[in-house]
Amino acid sequence: MATGSDEPKSRYLQYLEVITGSLEDKRRYRQYKARIKQLPENYRTAVEALERYLMHFGPADGADALSMYEDLADLIEQSAADGTPIRDIFGKDPVEFVEAFVANYPLGQYRTRERNRFTSAIERAAGEDTARGDRTV
Numbered sequence: 600m601a602t603g604s605d606e607p608k609s610r611y612l613q614y615l616e617v618i619t620g621s622l623e624d625k626r627r628y629r630q631y632k633a634r635i636k637q638l639p640e641n642y643r644t645a646v647e648a649l650e651r652y653l654m655h656f657g658p659a660d661g662a663d664a665l666s667m668y669e670d671l672a673d674l675i676e677q678s679a680a681d682g683t684p685i686r687d688i689f690g691k692d693p694v695e696f697v698e699a700f701v702a703n704y705p706l707g708q709y710r711t712r713e714r715n716r717f718t719s720a721i722e723r724a725a726g727e728d729t730a731r732g733d734r735t736v
Contacts, residue, residue, distance in 0.1 A: 634672045642679045
């Protein structure tokens with residue numbers, strides 16, 4: 600059922616991906632979850648909490664989310680290997696850490712678009728000259 604990267608997908612696989620989403624993305628997500636499962640318990644607990652947060656406030660589409668999760672796994676695996684304490688990774692304010700982390704993945708992030716749209720609308724409503732081309736409201 601697996602196809603090579605240069606091989607065209609069968610109609611069955613194309614149909615299946617329309618129904619279920621990208622099979623490649625699913626494979627990448629399973630690999631990510633397997634990596635997280637191998638972490639020491641305290642690091643795994645921290646990553647799982649961060650995942651829950653990101654499910655609500657992270658990038659909306661699959662490809663951006665997967666890239667972010669893979670980078671997160673790299674960061675936490677390296678930190679665990681180095682013995683970096685959890686607080687040294689996340690700091691005193693974990694929300695500040697995650698917001699800075701998520702800011703590196705703006706594509707597909709609806710919150711960034713909506714913040715810009717909202718700010719632009721308020722500036723226009725206040726009669727301020729907005730030089731930005733963000734006139735999406």
